[in-house]
Amino acid sequence: MTSYRIGVAGCRGRMGRMIAQAVAEHPEVALAGGTEQAGSEAVGADLGELLGMGRLNAPITDDPPTLFANADAVIDFTLPELTARHAGLAAQAETVLVIGTTGLDAEQQAAIERAARHTRIVQAPNMSLGVNLLLDLVKQVAQALDPAFDIEITEMHHRHKKDAPSGTALALGRAAAAGRGVDLDDVADRGRDGLTGPRREGDIGFAALRGGEVAGEHTVCFAGANERIELTHKADSRGIFAQGAITAAQWARRQDPGLYAMKDVLGLG
Numbered sequence: 212m213t214s215y216r217i218g219v220a221g222c223r224g225r226m227g228r229m230i231a232q233a234v235a236e237h238p239e240v241a242l243a244g245g246t247e248q249a250g251s252e253a254v255g256a257d258l259g260e261l262l263g264m265g266r267l268n269a270p271i272t273d274d275p276p277t278l279f280a281n282a283d284a285v286i287d288f289t290l291p292e293l294t295a296r297h298a299g300l301a302a303q304a305e306t307v308l309v310i311g312t313t314g315l316d317a318e319q320q321a322a323i324e325r326a327a328r329h330t331r332i333v334q335a336p337n338m339s340l341g342v343n344l345l346l347d348l349v350k351q352v353a354q355a356l357d358p359a360f361d362i363e364i365t366e367m368h369h370r371h372k373k374d375a376p377s378g379t380a381l382a383l384g385r386a387a388a389a390g391r392g393v394d395l396d397d398v399a400d401r402g403r404d405g406l407t408g409p410r411r412e413g414d415i416g417f418a419a420l421r422g423g424e425v426a427g428e429h430t431v432c433f434a435g436a437n438e439r440i441e442l443t444h445k446a447d448s449r450g451i452f453a454q455g456a457i458t459a460a461q462w463a464r465r466q467d468p469g470l471y472a473m474k475d476v477l478g479l480g
């Protein structure tokens with residue numbers, strides 16, 4: 212079989228660099244190249260050389276259509292507006308797209324759903340096995356407990372993170388809301404400040420901490436009158452997200468066009 216060529220959008224980002232390295236070291240896939248912003252000094256260089264791994268015939272371009280034409284799959288952990296554009300390119304080129312970018316608005320999400328009619332897209336706010344297991348556990352616990360248990364979701368990330376609450380926190384909130392048979396949009400409390408009054412029964416609260424270089428920590432707390440259940444996931448390294456993204460790209464190769472989640476990739480039902 213010819214090698215499966217994976218390109219990396221935003222290949223010099225925190226995740227982009229880690230994914231490119233993981234692809235280059237992976238025995239079953241090859242690095243197709245990457246994109247960077249126009250004006251970046253990396254444009255025109257070889258991504259393998261940039262990673263200190265020698266020349267890999269993996270050019271860095273500022274022209275995303277070139278990357279999509281040269282790759283079987285593209286992994287995209289960048290910015291919402293860029294990801295929405297990449298989805299259109301993936302649809303045109305029928306390239307597999309793996310989306311890790313968080314913070315998309317409704318219009319950007321709709322662009323991804325349109326593109327998935329023409330190609331295979333895996334989208335997940337968190338590519339780790341642990342968080343994807345946790346989503347189901349949270350749903351089960353929320354289903355088992357009555358709304359007298361208050362649900363609060365806290366997350367901590369590195370100081371550079373741009374969106375809040377994290378995509379994972381929102382997914383955990385959606386899982387808890389689904390367990391309770393409600394819509395998250397109707398019950399989400401995304402930030403308290405000042406004289407907010409008592410907590411509204413049934414709300415799902417969010418709090419985002421930012422600092423240092425924390426890779427990602429999430430806790431869902433179910434707080435009753437005299438007891439609390441806390442479900443926590445801690446990412447010790449971004450490597451878990453990179454490995455998950457590569458697994459998703461390989462899995463999507465064998466699928467029909469459509470929009471898939473990490474639970475599909477991991478066979479979690």
Ligand SMILES: NC(=O)C1=CN([C@@H]2O[C@H](COP(=O)(O)OP(=O)(O)OC[C@H]3O[C@@H](n4cnc5c(N)ncnc54)[C@H](OP(=O)(O)O)[C@@H]3O)[C@@H](O)[C@H]2O)C=CC1
Pocket residue numbers: 220221222223224225226227246247248249251288289290293310311312313314335336337338339374378452
């Ligand atoms: N699903 C998951 O498992 C995970 C998701 N994420 C998400 O991934 C996203 C990225 O996170 P992170 O890597 O920390 O962020 P970074 O800011 O480090 O990476 C984004 C990269 O995109 C580059 N970029 C910006 N504009 C362009 C452009 N026009 N063309 C090509 N590249 C461009 C940036 O370049 P420059 O620096 O020059 O602007 C940067 O290198 C976030 O949404 C985050 O929440 C993160 C971890 C795990």
Ligand SMILES: O=C(O)C1=N[C@H](C(=O)O)C[C@H](O)C1
Pocket residue numbers: 313336337368369372373376377378379380426427428
């Ligand atoms: O920006 C990050 O770093 C992360 N973002 C994702 C999110 O928003 O949920 C996943 C992970 O927690 C790291």
